[in-house]
Amino acid sequence: MRKAVLVPLLSLVMALAFSVPASAHFQLIYTEESALEKGGEVNFKLVFTHPFEAGHTMDMGTPLEFGVVHKEKKKDLRGKLTPIMFESLTNEGKAYEASYKLRGMGDYIFYVVPEPYYEGSEDIYIQQITKVILNVAGAPTDWDSEIGLPVEIVPLDKPYGLWAGNVFRGIVKANGKPVPYCEIEVEYLNHDIEGNRFSEKEKVEAPQDAFVTLTIKADKDGEFVFGIPRAGWWGFAALGAGGDLTYEGKELSQDAVIWVQAKEMK
Amino acid sequence: MGKVLSVLAICLISGFFMAPDVFGHTPLCSCWDNGDGTVTCEGGFSDGSSGAGIDIRVVDNKSGTVLVGGNMDEDSEFTFNSPDVPYRVQYDAGPGHLVEIDGGEIVE
Numbered sequence: 207m208r209k210a211v212l213v214p215l216l217s218l219v220m221a222l223a224f225s226v227p228a229s230a231h232f233q234l235i236y237t238e239e240s241a242l243e244k245g246g247e248v249n250f251k252l253v254f255t256h257p258f259e260a261g262h263t264m265d266m267g268t269p270l271e272f273g274v275v276h277k278e279k280k281k282d283l284r285g286k287l288t289p290i291m292f293e294s295l296t297n298e299g300k301a302y303e304a305s306y307k308l309r310g311m312g313d314y315i316f317y318v319v320p321e322p323y324y325e326g327s328e329d330i331y332i333q334q335i336t337k338v339i340l341n342v343a344g345a346p347t348d349w350d351s352e353i354g355l356p357v358e359i360v361p362l363d364k365p366y367g368l369w370a371g372n373v374f375r376g377i378v379k380a381n382g383k384p385v386p387y388c389e390i391e392v393e394y395l396n397h398d399i400e401g402n403r404f405s406e407k408e409k410v411e412a413p414q415d416a417f418v419t420l421t422i423k424a425d426k427d428g429e430f431v432f433g434i435p436r437a438g439w440w441g442f443a444a445l446g447a448g449g450d451l452t453y454e455g456k457e458l459s460q461d462a463v464i465w466v467q468a469k470e471m472k
Numbered sequence: 473m474g475k476v477l478s479v480l481a482i483c484l485i486s487g488f489f490m491a492p493d494v495f496g497h498t499p500l501c502s503c504w505d506n507g508d509g510t511v512t513c514e515g516g517f518s519d520g521s522s523g524a525g526i527d528i529r530v531v532d533n534k535s536g537t538v539l540v541g542g543n544m545d546e547d548s549e550f551t552f553n554s555p556d557v558p559y560r561v562q563y564d565a566g567p568g569h570l571v572e573i574d575g576g577e578i579v580e
Contacts, residue, residue, distance in 0.1 A: 244502050246579065311502045311514050343502040346520040 230391045230419040231264065231325070232257050232441045233334035233463050235316055236399055240366035240467040242342050245308040251399060252302040252318055253292045254334070257441060258418045260397035260404035263292050263299030267321030274306065275315040275353045283316075293403035301402070312347035313366075314340045317355060322453045331453040334443060336463040341366045356381060357447040357462035362429070365466035370437040374466050377428045378444040384428025388444045392420040392432055395439035409438065437470040497521065501528075501563035501571040505554065505580045512551045513573070515544045515563045523548040526565050533558040533575075 236251040252272070255263040273282045283304060292301035308314055316338050322331035335357050339349050341364070349364050362375035378385040398405040412418045424430045424444070434440060441463060448460025501523070503513040515523030523544045530540040530552055539559060540552045559575040 244577075244579075245504055309504055311500060311516055343500050344498070344518055345500045345502075345516040346518070 230256065230393060230443060231323075231332055231334065232391075232393055232443055233318065233320055233336040234395075234441070235318055235336055235338040235465065236395075236439070237338065237340065240338070240340050241344075241469075242308065242340060245310060245342050247305055247307050248340065250304045250306070250316065251290070251292065251402070252287070252304070252320075254299065254301070254320065254323060255292070255294055255404075256393075257439075258393045258396045258412070260295045260406075260408070262296055263294040263301070264323055265300040266302060267323070269302065269318050269320050271317070271319035272302075272304065273317060275317070275348055275351070276310075277312055277347050278351070280353070290402050295397075295404055295406060303402070308340065308342050311343040311345040312341070313349045314342070315348055315351075315353055316340065317353060317358075319355065322458055324456075330457040330459055332459045332461065333448075333453070334461045334463045336465070338465045339365045352379065352382060354382075355462070357385075357444070357460055359442055359444055359462045359464040361464065361466070365464065368434060368466060368468040369471045370434055370468045371471070372468065373431050373433050374440070374442075374468075375429065375431045376442065376464060378424045378430065378447050378462055379428060380447050380449060380462075385424065385444065385447045385449075386426045386428055388424040388428060388430075388447055390422050390424060390430055391443045391445060392422060393418070393441050393443075394436065395441065410436065434466075434468045437468050439465055439467050441465050499523070499526075499563060499565040499569045499571050501561070501573060503561055503573050503578045505578050506551070507580050509554055510551050511554050511561075511575075511578055512549055513544075513561055513563065514547075514549050515565075515571075516548055517565075523563070523565070526563065529562040529564065530555060531560050531562055533560055 234253045254266050272284050286304040287302045290301050290303050291298045318336050322333040325332050335355050352360050357380045359376040378388040396409050444462040446459045447462045451458040451460055498518040501515045505511055515526055524546050526544045528550045529538050532539055539555050544550050561573045563571040
């Protein structure tokens with residue numbers, strides 16, 4: 207009898223212990239607004255987290271690069287980074303914030319090359335090289351340019367000029383060359399960010415795990431299309447875009463991430 | 473007569489095609505306070521083209537007098553001393569293409 211109880215109990219414990227949440231790791235460069243009327247001081251949060259579920263936030267190491275490209279000029283902003291603790295719904299993780307004053311019209315491509323993160327459950331390192339593009343006063347300057355990152359998603363639609371219902375298209379590139387058939391995870395920032403934490407309130411409820419992290423694929427030319435169903439921030443992570451890489455003797459998944467912001471048509 | 477008409481037609485067609493392609497695009501202007509008593513405005517168009525040479529005026533809100541006038545420089549910028557009176561900036565890319573910015577909204 208004892209054995210009969212113990213076996214199902216053990217099975218249950220094992221199932222719980224090994225059930226991995228369906229949400230994906232996403233390097234975030236968060237700011238409230240991507241399409242600005244005018245310049246001024248803008249605050250960013252650099253957080254390595256699970257944006258749909260506001261779940262486990264991983265500790266970030268010191269970013270290898272953090273900067274901005276404006277009118278084809280690159281500026282190193284690592285000196286502006288300040289360490290913070292960012293609170294998810296389940297834990298706290300080491301993250302960074304930075305403030306930067308935007309002056310003049312046009313596009314500002316902010317990017318981060320994080321230190322690879324060791325993911326123990328998969329025994330691999332993950333490095334998500336991430337871009338977010340802000341615009342001042344509507345003048346387009348740099349949004350569609352490649353900025354020379356090892357891996358990057360080059361947008362084919364303005365990432366700050368999207369209505370909910372538009373499509374967002376991009377090309378996954380590694381060292382300037384398209385990456386065919388790359389798997390791309392897509393997640394919605396489903397919780398607002400208030401200060402250095404996620405708001406508890408979720409915006410939408412996923413009917414099933416497949417809706418938490420959406421998976422799409424690039425075509426033979428590395429291009430992808432995604433129909434944006436709802437206003438807010440959407441993240442795209444092209445997994446392993448960098449190819450077969452190793453870091454400290456282990457597999458390195460070098461992913462290209464971009465965040466785009468859609469607006470409600472009202 | 474036929475030759476004159478042809479020349480006129482060619483001139484008209486050439487003029488049409490050589491006219492700067494600015495009016496199909498929205499004029500854009502953004503200004504900021506430099507914090508040293510001067511203000512800089514940057515102009516352009518929604519297709520990313522430059523506003524170099526476009527007229528710009530700084531107008532007294534009360535009297536309508538033009539306090540400073542000029543053209544956007546080769547970097548599509550124009551810098552002026554911040555007036556002591558309430559003012560507005562007019563970036564004038566032609567009829568129906570005027571952008572006005574209230575001086576009170578121009579911050580550092």
